[in-house]
Amino acid sequence: MKSSTDTIENIENDENDEFQEDFHNIVKFPPELEASISQILQINDPLDSNDFNPIEYLNQMLPNEQALASVDVTAKKLQVKMRQLSGEIKELSRIQTDSGQRGPEEVAEAKKAIEELFDRIRQIKEKASQSETMVQEITQDIKSLDYAKKHLTISITALKRLQMLVTALDQLKVMAQMKQYKETSQLLQAVLQLSSYFKTYKSIKRIAELSSSVNTFQNDLKKQIFEDFESRYIIYEIHSQTTLLANACLVIDIMGLDVRSQLMKWYCEKQLNDYKKIFRGNEEIASLENTSRRYAWLKRVLKNYDEKHASVFPTNWRLNEFLSIQFCEIVREDLVKTLVKNNELDVKTLLKNLQLTIEFENQLTKRFSNTVKYRSSSADNTPHNFNKTISTAFEPYLGLYIEAEDSTLSGMINSYHTETVPDEDASSSVLQSSIDLFYFYRETLANCAKLSTRQPFYDLCNMFAKWLRVYASEVLIGRLPKEERRAITRDELKLICFIINTADYCYVTTSQLEDKLKDTIDEEYKEKINFDEERNHFLNVVATSVRALIRGIELSYEPALVAMTKLPWSNLDSVGDQSEYVTLFNRTVLSCVVGVHKDITNNRYFRTFCDKFVESFVIKFINNLIKCKPISEIGAEQMLLDVHALKTSLLEMPTMGMENPIPPPPTFIKIVNKGISKVETILKTVLTPHDPPEGLVENYILLIADKNISNFQKILDIKGLKKNEQQQLTEIFQQKILEHLTLPESSSIMSSLTSSMTSITSAPLSQFITPLPTSFPTLLNNVPLAAAERITSMTPSSFADRSGSAATKFNESFKKVLNSRNWRKKDGGSDGIKKEDNKV
Known part of the structure; x- marks a missing residue:
């Protein structure tokens, strides 16, 4: 029963929905009418709204998730609302059906009412148009009277101004004739203002004649005033009027800037005519030696102007400044002609007159700058800059000055060749000549900047660069000790260190000099100033000096290497403490390095010296091995012990002479380890017994790691093997390398065995100092690292980088060889070789 009732209600609801939709489609009004109906009925219920949106309505009722919990209650409310609306719709439908017969009559009455309304609106518009026409007819006469009044006012004003113009012009002519110029200026200003009013009326004959009369009068008045100046100008007696x-x-x-300029030029010509008569009429007076008299003449003229003429001319004209400008232009032209004619111009005369000219220009600039401060009413309050208005005439001849400075520098550089080294207690750690040179540069730069900052100054910059190169290549490098086969002395070591310090000082100061020159020279020459080549010259001095240090210390420890070759390396029967030559070497190096560390002020260059010294020593020591042949297995063991002691001494180089030694830098440790590992690799190869021969060949391939037969034979020569033994080993080596086709052709270790010291001492600059960067500190910071990287690149691939099985096999065989030797203790000492040295 319940289900059937629900079904009936659902059918009714569906029918109501269909009816409501059809009704809405039928009863649809225009938007304007809908708005009016809504305004009249004052609809508050959103369901009654014409633009009702069910989705928005639901969103308002259920704004969030919490509201969804009561959706059932809301649904029931909506169902109740729907039933009520359905009932109302049915009731309204019945009423509309019952009253359907009266609908057409009501519509007809509404249409008739609308027509009547339109008729009334039309009548109102017609009456409004008639009223507007009536108002225009009434006000037409008033508008005409208003226009007449406006034109009459303009005409009266024009007539009054015309009358004023005529009267003022007549009075102006009278005052001008009487030379009452003060009143004339006032009347002229009024006439010119009134004349400007009538510019648009020049088509009227009378106005045009009057305007022409004003212009004619101005010309006559200007001529009269110029005649008054001319007639009253008798030398300097213009002050009488x-x-x-x-x-x-x-x-x-009042007449304008053009007329004022004409009078100012007339005055200047009158004044300068006297100058031209004096200095252009007599060649002796016009000579370069009398340049000061030219400037004295202008000073007298300006003094006379201040005393007699300044009260005549208005202050804002700045006539004295204008006169000075004209004078400077004429003097510059005269000096150019004088200098061209002078075939015996000397530097002293040139600089004397140029200095006088610069001082005169500065005086003029200062004079008129002070005057402008008190001209608040002046239109142009900017003083003229007199700098270089005359002195530019001397610039083409400043080459004589540059040549004189060049000659002075030449004498200074020649005297530096015999300079003495400062004493031990001297406060300076550089050669005094470098300080004197840059002091002279500073003074010359300042003096030349006063004379010119253009082409002559640029020539001076080039001259500075030239003598910097000469100082670096001839003075500093020329002072290095000559290459002689003798130990270097303490004084020579100190001199080399002072040369390194001086080159460092010159490098830094050259950069500062370049910046100063760029700040001083004119803008067009700034990009041309570049001292990179000069800085590279001083870096080359450092590199050459470091090589000289290394070469000198090599000659000092040469006796130690000679003593090493005299030991019986093939007849040693046991391994003991370090050999005597090691002690001699350590003592020699300590005495030299301590002095070097003390005298070199830049620690970066000392580090560079240490890095290159290790490279040099490693190559020299490896080459000295050849002189020690034959070397037995025990001899090789002793050498490994000595090399360990040498390595310890080399690691102490960066801290030698320091009160509180610190650990050596990691990069230096890496360089020493890489270098000494070459020596140890060769000695460990020599240490390998040649019986069985396969063991020696296998160890050579693992340690030296190349397939060069010549290198293999060098190892055999060092071991002192006989020809037949070498032949057998060579044949085995040739067979073995067929199994190792990937081996390089030659190892860098063996190439060091044949290197000579010239490869180090004559190496290019880039091998000692990193190429010039943009900043000096960056360069020095990179030196040790660069040296370390170069050493790393020279280190051969160790056997530890090989396959694991091969390395393990070699370690085992090598330990057996070491253990099989008859290790002995000498004088109660420790084992000949430490456990660390047994490791490969």
């Missing part, structure tokens, strides 16, 4: 001419200048000011 001060008041008259001063008032005339007021009239000139």
Whole structure:
């Protein structure tokens, strides 16, 4: 029963929905009418709204997830609302059906009412148009009267101004004729202002005649004033009519800038004619030696102007400054002609007159700069800069000055060749000549900047660069000790260190000099200033000096290497403490390195020296092995012990002479380890017994790691094997290398065995100092690392980098060889070789 009732209600609801949709489609009004109906009915229920949106309505009722919990209650409310609406719709439908017969009559009455409304609106518009026409007819006469009043006012004003113009012009002519220039200036200003008002009326004959009369009068008045100046200008007696001419200048000011410029030029020409008669009429007076008299003449003229003429001309004209500008232009032209004619120009005369000219220009600039401070009413309050207005005439001849400075520098450089080294207690650690040189540069730079900052200054920069190169290549490198086969002395070591310090000082100061030159020279020459080549020259001095240090210390420890070759390396029967030559070497190196460390002020260069010294020593020691042949297995064991002691001594180099030694830098430790590992690799190969021969060949391939037969035979020569033994081993070696086709052709270890010291001492600059970067500190910071990387690149691939099985096999065989030797203790000492040295 319940289900059937629900079904009936659902059917009714569906029918109501269909009816409501059809009704909405039928009863659809225009938007304007809908808005009016809504405004009249004042609908508050959103369901009654014409643009009802069910989705928005539901979103308002269920704004969030919490509201969804009561959706059942809301649904029931909606169902109740729907039933109520359905009932109302049915009721309204019945009422509409019952009253359907009266609908057409009501519509007809509504249409009739609308037509009547339109008729009334049309009548209102017609009456409004009639009213507007009536108002225009009433106000037409008033508008005409308003226009007439406006034109009448303009006409009266024009007539009044015309009358004023005529009257003022008549009075102006009278005052000008009487030379009452103060009143004339006032009347002229009024006439010109009134004349500007009538510019648009020039088509009227009378106005055009009057305008022409004003222009003619101005020309006559200008001519009259110029005649007054001309007639009263008798040398410097223009002050006799001060008041008259001063008032005339007021009239000139009213006439405009062109007329004022003409009068100023006339005055300057009158003044400068006297100068031209004096200095252009007599060649002796016009000579370069009398340049000071030219400037004295202008000073007298300016003094006379201040005393007699300044009260005549208005201050804002700045006539004295204008006169000075004209004077400087004429003097510059005269000096150019004088210098061209002078075939015997000397530097002293040139610089004397140039200095006088620069001082005169500065005086003029200062004079008129001080005057401008008190000209607040001046239109142009910027003083003229007199710098280089005359002195530019001397610039083409400043080459004589540059040549004189060049000659002075040449004498200075020649005297530096015999300079003495500072004493031990001297505060300076550089050669005094470098300080003197840059002090001279600073003074010369300042003096030349006063004379010119253009081409002559650029020539001076090139001269500075030239003598810097000469100082580096001839003075500093030329002071290095000559290559002689003798031990280096303490004084020679100190001199080399001072040369390194001086080159470092010059490098830094050259960069500062370059910056100063760029700041001083004119903008067009800035990009041309570059001292990179000069800085590289000083870096080359450092590199050459480091090589000289290494070469000198090599000659000092040469006796130790000679003593090493005299030991019976083939007849040693046991391994003992370190050999005597090691002690001699350590003592010699300590005495030299301590002095070097003390005298080199830049620790980076000392580090460079240590790095290169290790490279040099390793190559020299390896080559000295050849002189020690034959070397037995016990001899090789003793050498390994000595090499360990040498390595310990080399690691102490960076801290030698220090009160509180610190650990050596990691990069230096790496360089020493890589270098000494070469020596140890060769000695461990020599240490390998040649019986069985396969063991020696196998160890050579693992240690030396190349397939070069010549290198293999060098090892055999060092071991002192006979020809037949070498032949057998060589044949086995040739067979073995067929199994190792990937081996390199030659090992860098064996190439060191045949190297000579010239490969180190004559190495290019890039091998000692990192190429010049943009900043000096960066360069020095990179030196040790670069040296370490070069050493690393020279180190051969160790056998530890080989396959694990091969390395293990070699370790085992090598330990057996070491253990099989008859190790003995000498004088109660420790084992000949430490356990660490047994490791490969």
